[in-house]
Amino acid sequence: xxxxxxxxxxxxxxxxDEGDVFLGESDVLREYDVDEQDLPEADDNxxxxxxxxxxxxxxxxxxxxxxxxxxxxxxxCSPTDATLVATGGGDDKGFLWKIGNGDWAAELLGHKDSVSxxxxxxxxxxxxxxxxxxxxxxxxxxxxxxxxxxDGPGGGIEWVRWHPRGHVVLAGSEDCSLWMWNADKGAYLxxxxxxxLNVTCGDFTPDGKLICTGSDDAxxxxxxxxxxxSIHVVKGHPYHTEGLTCLDVNSNSSxxxxxxxxxxxxxxxxxxxxxxxxxxxxxxxxxxAKFSPSSATIPLAATGGMDKKLVIWDLQHSTPRFICxxxxxxxxxxxxxxxxxxxxxxxxxxxxxxxxxLGNYIHTYHGHQDAVQAISVxxxxxxxxxxxxxxxxxxYETSEFQNKVA
Numbered sequence: 276x277x278x279x280x281x282x283x284x285x286x287x288x289x290x291x292d293e294g295d296v297f298l299g300e301s302d303v304l305r306e307y308d309v310d311e312q313d314l315p316e317a318d319d320n321x322x323x324x325x326x327x328x329x330x331x332x333x334x335x336x337x338x339x340x341x342x343x344x345x346x347x348x349x350x351x352c353s354p355t356d357a358t359l360v361a362t363g364g365g366d367d368k369g370f371l372w373k374i375g376n377g378d379w380a381a382e383l384l385g386h387k388d389s390v391s392x393x394x395x396x397x398x399x400x401x402x403x404x405x406x407x408x409x410x411x412x413x414x415x416x417x418x419x420x421x422x423x424x425x426d427g428p429g430g431g432i433e434w435v436r437w438h439p440r441g442h443v444v445l446a447g448s449e450d451c452s453l454w455m456w457n458a459d460k461g462a463y464l465x466x467x468x469x470x471x472l473n474v475t476c477g478d479f480t481p482d483g484k485l486i487c488t489g490s491d492d493a494x495x496x497x498x499x500x501x502x503x504x505s506i507h508v509v510k511g512h513p514y515h516t517e518g519l520t521c522l523d524v525n526s527n528s529s530x531x532x533x534x535x536x537x538x539x540x541x542x543x544x545x546x547x548x549x550x551x552x553x554x555x556x557x558x559x560x561x562x563x564a565k566f567s568p569s570s571a572t573i574p575l576a577a578t579g580g581m582d583k584k585l586v587i588w589d590l591q592h593s594t595p596r597f598i599c600x601x602x603x604x605x606x607x608x609x610x611x612x613x614x615x616x617x618x619x620x621x622x623x624x625x626x627x628x629x630x631x632x633l634g635n636y637i638h639t640y641h642g643h644q645d646a647v648q649a650i651s652v653x654x655x656x657x658x659x660x661x662x663x664x665x666x667x668x669x670x671y672e673t674s675e676f677q678n679k680v681a
Contacts, residue, residue, distance in 0.1 A: 363390025381419025507548025
């Protein structure tokens with residue numbers, strides 16, 4: 276290499292002697308070869324010096340997954356393997372990958388449109404992916420091998436959920452329907468009709484006996500999974516006036532909390548079908564809602580909205596216990612295991628930690644260059660994972676904030 280450099284260097288000197296107007300033909304070839312090798316390295320170094328350092332200073336993540344070539348929408352952490360993560364996005368792909376192991380990733384092939392949702396089965400053996408192509412795919416979670424393709428819905432899949440104790444998978448569709456399959460057999464079980472618009476959110480109750488779904492038609496339906504019958508339809512005053520965006524069921528399967536585009540939050544008694552609380556605080560679309568863990572000393576709920584607020588609710592009094600302001604809209608939230616801490620994902624790309632009992636801000640993780648779409652916590656609560664519009668997934672260590680509050 277040094278000989279080539281010397282030759283080119285001397286060629287350059289000859290050209291300078293000739294007035295340095297143009298390089299001779301043979302010298303151009305040699306110069307160009309060296310430039311091609313050197314210039315990208317120089318550019319890379321420049322990027323690292325200019326952007327890289329600033330990027331590193333503002334990047335708190337311990338792992339970044341960059342396998343996607345488009346915005347990320349879907350995220351799931353394995354319930355049995357604390358390092359196993361699934362992500363999906365606008366590049367029509369899903370990936371399984373491992374925290375701390377940058378060498379391993381399994382591409383989840385088959386979708387012909389964006390991967391909109393992902394969920395691991397209760398035992399961590401299977402992974403379901405839902406796509407805007409209207410198809411649900413089931414993969415072996417350890418290898419990423421496709422096990423079966425579940426079709427039927429006539430519109431994109433909005434969400435997928437598993438039965439809490441079996442390999443039965445549930446999906447809500449843009450075509451107003453809800454579908455249930457046996458994933459081991461790849462067999463259709465039931466289709467539920469009753470909503471008039473997209474089924475935007477839903478789940479089995481934790482006891483596995485009922486299904487709750489929310490729709491853009493502003494209704495919540497409680498279903499019998501075996502008969503497909505709607506047990507309760509909750510709609511109209513005093514419930515939401517616009518479409519539901521999010522829904523969660525409490526640990527003893529008695530209550531559902533739902534958020535809406537209209538900024539309202541309501542709690543429904545699943546047994547009676549009655550609205551038991553109307554929680555007023557948000558002034559813009561509510562994007563996420565979760566009950567506190569069953570271990571919580573006080574029954575709380577948390578909601579996040581595009582009004583830049585995380586609201587922590589006192590469920591005994593149906594009042595806001597704390598309102599936690601963010602720089603931009605709150606797109607996602609999760610309780611960190613059975614602790615009192617809540618993590619929020621924000622439209623400004625940050626992930627923040629809050630104390631639900633004191634209402635105070637604890638810590639912010641930086642790294643994403645654009646809005647966070649979803650967040651999740653590893654099963655051992657060591658890691659918070661977030662996915663973003665910036666095409667990346669990032670992993671943050673919870674020890675970073677736990678050390679601050681210890």
